[in-house]
Amino acid sequence: MKKSHIIAIVIIAIAVAAILSTVADSSTYASFSVAAEHPKKVYHVVGKLNKEKPQEYNPQVDANLFSFYLVDMDGKERKVLLNKTKPQDFERSEQIVLIGKMAGDEFHASDVLMKCPSKYNNPKEDMKAGVKS
Amino acid sequence: MQPDIQYIGEHLFWGKAGNLLIIVAFVASLVSAVSYAFLLRTNDISWKNLARKAFAVHTFSIIGIFCLLFYLILNQRLEYYYVWEHSNSIMPLKYILSCFWEGQEGSFLLWMFWHSILSWIIIWKSGEWEAGVMAVISMVQVFLVSMIIGVVVFGHKFGSNPFVLLRDHPDFANFPFIKMPDYLSQLKDGRGLNPLLQNYWMTIHPPTLFLGFASTVIPFAFAVAGLLRKRYTEWITPALPWTFFGVMILGTGILMGAAWAYESLSFGGFWAWDPVENASLVPWMTLVGAAHVMLVFKHKKTSVLSSYLLSILTFILILYSTFLTRSGILGNTSVHAFTDLGMTGHLLIYMAFFSIVPIVLLVKNYKQISSSQDEHLSSREFWMFIGMLILLIGAIQVTSTTSIPVWNKIFHANIAPPPNPIEHYNSWQIPVAIFVCLLIGIGQFLRYKKSEGKVVLKKILPAFIASLLVTVWASFFLGDYRVHYYGLLFASVFAILANLDFILRVLNGKMEHSGASVAHIGIGMILLGALISNSKQQVISQNVKNVNLGKDFPNQENIFIEQKTDTLPMGEYFVTYKGKERKGVNVIYTIEYFTRNKTTGLKEKAFELHPIVQTNDRMGNVSEPSTQRFLTRDIYTHITFAEQDNSDNENSTGEYQPAKTHTVAVGDTFMTSNSFVILEGLSNDINRSEFGMNDSDVAVGAKLRIEDMKQDIYHALPVFVIKNLHVFSKESKVDELGLKFSFTQIDPSTGKIELTVNEKKSNKHEFIIMKAIVFPGINILWMGCILMMVGSIMAIRKRIARK
Numbered sequence: 001m002k003k004s005h006i007i008a009i010v011i012i013a014i015a016v017a018a019i020l021s022t023v024a025d026s027s028t029y030a031s032f033s034v035a036a037e038h039p040k041k042v043y044h045v046v047g048k049l050n051k052e053k054p055q056e057y058n059p060q061v062d063a064n065l066f067s068f069y070l071v072d073m074d075g076k077e078r079k080v081l082l083n084k085t086k087p088q089d090f091e092r093s094e095q096i097v098l099i100g101k102m103a104g105d106e107f108h109a110s111d112v113l114m115k116c117p118s119k120y121n122n123p124k125e126d127m128k129a130g131v132k133s
Numbered sequence: 134m135q136p137d138i139q140y141i142g143e144h145l146f147w148g149k150a151g152n153l154l155i156i157v158a159f160v161a162s163l164v165s166a167v168s169y170a171f172l173l174r175t176n177d178i179s180w181k182n183l184a185r186k187a188f189a190v191h192t193f194s195i196i197g198i199f200c201l202l203f204y205l206i207l208n209q210r211l212e213y214y215y216v217w218e219h220s221n222s223i224m225p226l227k228y229i230l231s232c233f234w235e236g237q238e239g240s241f242l243l244w245m246f247w248h249s250i251l252s253w254i255i256i257w258k259s260g261e262w263e264a265g266v267m268a269v270i271s272m273v274q275v276f277l278v279s280m281i282i283g284v285v286v287f288g289h290k291f292g293s294n295p296f297v298l299l300r301d302h303p304d305f306a307n308f309p310f311i312k313m314p315d316y317l318s319q320l321k322d323g324r325g326l327n328p329l330l331q332n333y334w335m336t337i338h339p340p341t342l343f344l345g346f347a348s349t350v351i352p353f354a355f356a357v358a359g360l361l362r363k364r365y366t367e368w369i370t371p372a373l374p375w376t377f378f379g380v381m382i383l384g385t386g387i388l389m390g391a392a393w394a395y396e397s398l399s400f401g402g403f404w405a406w407d408p409v410e411n412a413s414l415v416p417w418m419t420l421v422g423a424a425h426v427m428l429v430f431k432h433k434k435t436s437v438l439s440s441y442l443l444s445i446l447t448f449i450l451i452l453y454s455t456f457l458t459r460s461g462i463l464g465n466t467s468v469h470a471f472t473d474l475g476m477t478g479h480l481l482i483y484m485a486f487f488s489i490v491p492i493v494l495l496v497k498n499y500k501q502i503s504s505s506q507d508e509h510l511s512s513r514e515f516w517m518f519i520g521m522l523i524l525l526i527g528a529i530q531v532t533s534t535t536s537i538p539v540w541n542k543i544f545h546a547n548i549a550p551p552p553n554p555i556e557h558y559n560s561w562q563i564p565v566a567i568f569v570c571l572l573i574g575i576g577q578f579l580r581y582k583k584s585e586g587k588v589v590l591k592k593i594l595p596a597f598i599a600s601l602l603v604t605v606w607a608s609f610f611l612g613d614y615r616v617h618y619y620g621l622l623f624a625s626v627f628a629i630l631a632n633l634d635f636i637l638r639v640l641n642g643k644m645e646h647s648g649a650s651v652a653h654i655g656i657g658m659i660l661l662g663a664l665i666s667n668s669k670q671q672v673i674s675q676n677v678k679n680v681n682l683g684k685d686f687p688n689q690e691n692i693f694i695e696q697k698t699d700t701l702p703m704g705e706y707f708v709t710y711k712g713k714e715r716k717g718v719n720v721i722y723t724i725e726y727f728t729r730n731k732t733t734g735l736k737e738k739a740f741e742l743h744p745i746v747q748t749n750d751r752m753g754n755v756s757e758p759s760t761q762r763f764l765t766r767d768i769y770t771h772i773t774f775a776e777q778d779n780s781d782n783e784n785s786t787g788e789y790q791p792a793k794t795h796t797v798a799v800g801d802t803f804m805t806s807n808s809f810v811i812l813e814g815l816s817n818d819i820n821r822s823e824f825g826m827n828d829s830d831v832a833v834g835a836k837l838r839i840e841d842m843k844q845d846i847y848h849a850l851p852v853f854v855i856k857n858l859h860v861f862s863k864e865s866k867v868d869e870l871g872l873k874f875s876f877t878q879i880d881p882s883t884g885k886i887e888l889t890v891n892e893k894k895s896n897k898h899e900f901i902i903m904k905a906i907v908f909p910g911i912n913i914l915w916m917g918c919i920l921m922m923v924g925s926i927m928a929i930r931k932r933i934a935r936k
Binding site: 023059 | 529561676687692756774842
């Protein structure tokens with residue numbers, strides 16, 4: 001066997017390992033109920049903000065704690081705690097992706113990603129701002 | 134049929150001219166591609182003339198389109214959708230260019246523009262290679278122009294046209310006002326540029342990055358031309374300087390993006406392994422590999438196959454990166470991908486065409502290309518080859534994780550990106566960087582073909598020992614540090630010192646031969662700077678007042694500062710929030726940093742920082758950090774939360790702020806700005822004579838227990854009264870806390886009551902919440918960038934001169 005063959009085998013093995021690590025390190029998009037079954041695992045939960053329920057952020061008391069209610073894709077609602085400041089324009093988000101784990105009845109999010117209508121094409125929203133009333 | 138409407142105030146000439154030029158550019162590139170293909174076959178000089186003329190027409194059309202679109206944006210012609218979508222009148226003039234390439238169409242134009250400019254250097258300089266290379270590049274241009282052509286063929290729309298009128302755009306077609314002749318006068322303004330892009334880096338980062346993208350087409354075109362002409366190895370030498378040019382420009386473009394992220398994005402750092410960043414890093418890694426195996430060919434006449442593979446792969450990866458960022462497939466996973474313009478299929482065809490054609494050619498000519506020579510273990514080419522493979526593994530890993538949304542589409546899976554992407558990528562890329570650094574250090578001392586092991590060892594020994602000493606010395610103050618960080622620390626220092634040693638001892642300081650060494654020192658410094666600033670970054674804004682949520686859920690990274698009253702310790706500093714000032718769309722905050730004088734013990738002002746919140750009603754406010762730069766470290770500060778002025782508050786009169794309403798049941802708690810309030814119970818035991826009430830009237834009191842931050846307890850008893858069918862509330866005040874409670878409603882069905890709270894205006898203190906991070910050693914990284922550029926220019930100049 002030539003050196004180049006040995007090297008080729010080693011390289012392919014490492015490349016396969018790299019691809020497997022993508023799967024191993026990845027998270028899963030899940031619902032609250034799935035996250036509740038594995039409270040130690042980090043999940044991505046996609047859902048919508050419940051604008052009826054209170055969002056609590058009292059920076060004077062705790063600048064790094066923001067809580068709100070999210071309804072996941074299955075329609076299940078949970079209280080969410082975020083250990084950060086309240087994100088900018090939170091109310092305007094159309095869809096929210098939480099990254100974190102379930103802790104009892106609450107979801108502890110270490111990060112939120114928001115999809116805001118304005119950052120994407122939504123002329124209806126834009127027209128309200130763009131047309132003289 | 135729609136009746137013709139005479140619209141008022143439109144300037145349609147420019148758009149028509151633009152559309153005409155797009156068609157001309159498309160046809161001209163097609164003519165050029167075909168003519169160059171015939172020239173390649175027949176060697177008939179008349180084809181050459183036609184091809185060049187067609188390409189000249191193409192180039193002028195592209196420049197014309199560029200100027201027209203620029204003119205429209207500059208003059209705010211809102212009848213054009215692109216102008217409306219990406220610009221507005223309040224935006225400073227200096228960001229006009231950023232508007233131009235904010236959209237897909239503008240950035241495609243930029244890319245085509247660079248292709249045409251680079252092509253003229255090819256036509257001018259590359260002699261016999263012109264036909265083959267230009268046939269490929271012209272074909273690439275055909276596809277690129279088709280991305281902005283915007284015509285409908287068989288019910289499919291091809292491309293997105295930058296000159297589409299607002300009233301023709303599908304998003305607007307259903308608005309009644311758009312049918313009015315004077316619709317233009319009803320349009321107030323454009324949507325405006327995304328506030329994130331309103332930064333000076335955004336005027337130079339995209340052109341540089343796209344020049345880098347454009348330069349990767351040249352080694353690709355040379356490789357394909359080599360296959361077409363069956364001149365299997367001769368293409369490598371003329372393509373080599375271009376490949377290094379691409380390495381330099383693309384590398385610079387990526388680092389400019391990092392500088393933009395560091396200065397104006399608030400994720401806190403210069404690299405976040407964002408999919409869009411990755412998409413341009415991966416082709417750079419394979420391009421570096423291509424450049425080095427081509428270098429091996431130049432000296433040893435081997436590595437032909439890998440030169441082909443990497444040159445072709447790099448361009449395919451550029452197309453893949455275009456696909457990832459422009460098809461909308463990244464969706465939730467990236468902050469700065471383009472929006473989907475329905476080009477996915479089109480982009481896939483583009484990618485497939487330029488992947489399949491070269492691969493088929495390669496397979497057909499495989500016998501002539503492959504070599505079975507085995508390199509000696511001690512040769513320079515062997516280790517360059519290994520280095521290329523390591524880069525390739527790095528590229529595969531980054532691509533694999535970045536492509537998670539693609540895997541989900543293909544396999545109908547539902548996996549999400551790693552929750553901690555930086556950890557995930559670093560666990561692979563740090564070992565890659567370690568190996569690359571070691572090879573960079575040793576490489577120069579190895580000879581092509583075969584080296585004497587002992588001689589090499591002796592030569593690298595000084596740098597090796599010095600790096601070991603540096604690492605041991607550093608370990609004293611780095612303390613608890615992970616093993617692979619130490620590995621990279623040693624390897625990057627070794628890469629720097631070994632190359633420095635090479636310049637001084639082997640080249641005797643002769644700078645004209647030291648381009649490669651200088652560039653390699655630059656790479657070593659970039660990695661060293663990235664390592665130190667990332668691994669030793671420290672969030673100094675530790676908030677201690679917080680409710681502790683436990684170790685698993687730390688919440689202390691942002692500090693709360695009240696204006697004028699607080700002086701808070703933060704690392705070795707003390708900070709105060711002095712005030713804010715509004716300038717146009719920007720709110721500029723002033724943060725003062727103090728240090729304690731060691732001899733007097735008094736606090737002395739060290740510096741002031743001015744982080745900004747850019748207000749944008751439509752796209753949301755954006756926080757821009759401010760950084761104090763020192764030689765050895767940066768203090769990075771940004772506002773994570775600040776209440777923006779609410780005009781209602783300012784206008785309301787009296788000593789109280791507007792009321793807040795709470796609906797509560799007995800036992801519930803709610804918060805005010807300075808206390809917790811518990812509804813302990815309801816009471817009928819009210820002094821009714823105070824109100825002069827009858828027996829049929831109602832009076833209920835809400836017993837409130839109020840606990841402030843010092844845990845002092847206060848009580849309040851607002852009363853709900855119905856007297857002669859009139860409802861009113863008797864207020865109850867807690868003056869110590871500046872609170873006023875009213876009891877406004879009872880819901881008998883749920884037992885819940887409604888309380889309103891007014892707080893005194895003096896309760897409201899202007900405050901900000903901010904985050905401050907110390908980045909040590911980041912200047913090593915920026916200096917490395919400059920050295921990498923300078924070294925590359927030196928090396929390319931020497932290569933061209935040698936020819």
